[in-house]
Amino acid sequence: MSAKKNRMVHKGQTKNQEGMGSEPSSQRVSSAIAPEIVKNPDRIMIRVPARHNSRLQQVIDRVNTDVEIYALWQVNNVNAVQRLGMSDHGPVHVQIVTNIALKLLRLLGMKGVQPNIVTDYNLTGYNLTGDDAEVVVLLASLLHDLGMSIHRVDHEQYSLFLARPKIRELLEGIYDIAVRSILTSEILHAIIAHRAGGRPLTLEAGVVRVADALDMAEGRTRIPFEAGQVNIHSVSARAIERINIGEGTDKPIRILIKMNNAAGIFQADELLKNKLEASGAKDPYPPSRMWSH
Numbered sequence: 001m002s003a004k005k006n007r008m009v010h011k012g013q014t015k016n017q018e019g020m021g022s023e024p025s026s027q028r029v030s031s032a033i034a035p036e037i038v039k040n041p042d043r044i045m046i047r048v049p050a051r052h053n054s055r056l057q058q059v060i061d062r063v064n065t066d067v068e069i070y071a072l073w074q075v076n077n078v079n080a081v082q083r084l085g086m087s088d089h090g091p092v093h094v095q096i097v098t099n100i101a102l103k104l105l106r107l108l109g110m111k112g113v114q115p116n117i118v119t120d121y122n123l124t125g126y127n128l129t130g131d132d133a134e135v136v137v138l139l140a141s142l143l144h145d146l147g148m149s150i151h152r153v154d155h156e157q158y159s160l161f162l163a164r165p166k167i168r169e170l171l172e173g174i175y176d177i178a179v180r181s182i183l184t185s186e187i188l189h190a191i192i193a194h195r196a197g198g199r200p201l202t203l204e205a206g207v208v209r210v211a212d213a214l215d216m217a218e219g220r221t222r223i224p225f226e227a228g229q230v231n232i233h234s235v236s237a238r239a240i241e242r243i244n245i246g247e248g249t250d251k252p253i254r255i256l257i258k259m260n261n262a263a264g265i266f267q268a269d270e271l272l273k274n275k276l277e278a279s280g281a282k283d284p285y286p287p288s289r290m291w292s293h
Helices: 002-010 031-038 054-063 067-083 091-110 130-143 155-171 177-192 203-213 232-238 264-277
Strands: 240-247 253-259
Touching (some): 054 130, 067 091, 091 130, 091 203, 130 155, 130 177, 155 177, 177 203, 232 240, 232 264, 240 264, 253 264
Antiparallel strands (some): 240 253
16 A cells, blocks of 8 residues: 555655645645746746856855745835835845845955955964855845845844845855854845945945945836835936946946936935945955945
């Protein structure tokens, strides 16, 4: 009887169908259906250039098969877009922030600016590298708004306790316990430091903070305007057409903002300027000298 039962399940009958009356509903979801959930054609996959960083690629692959993270991103948008009439805080937003943050980090690296995870732990024997800093920036960018799934107010703090167990899952087997603990702390620091009035203490946290502010190009902030919230915030947001980030001359990074009218100055001045000035970057390029815009 047992062998026959196993053959039946193997042929495609899920555990839900085969034992429906004998198990609690919380236990009847079989792992056999998980791939169908993960491969939902509507799912937006996170696409980030790993550039031969094998650990970064492993983490990206894990994120793209994590059902819980994606569900929380969807709840983010229920709260932000549907209930509050705000701009997107889901997978599109975090993917944009992640790509911008990694680009900023790599441009700074090209100019000899080392991330804090390299400089601050160089005497500990852990031998952390720029590749590990990219993992910190990746996960801080992807998880920084998870707390929006609970509430807009204090969402940065809620993000901390939602992100911590996910960080452990995503890094398990890639790093040993000690290094994973260091990376977890650095990721959580970058998450909390993106809040208003946040004070990043690391380069990694600084680039995540700035990258979050740079998700302002055309179409990204149109929702409040189209919902009838016509004010200086919504009008100035629609004035931003394009953001170009590249290598600077007298400064490591140049940020160019293309606007279709002068109202966009308010958006750049109120949002981006504050993030830049509080980016927490250290010498040899303090915040005022790190970026040109």
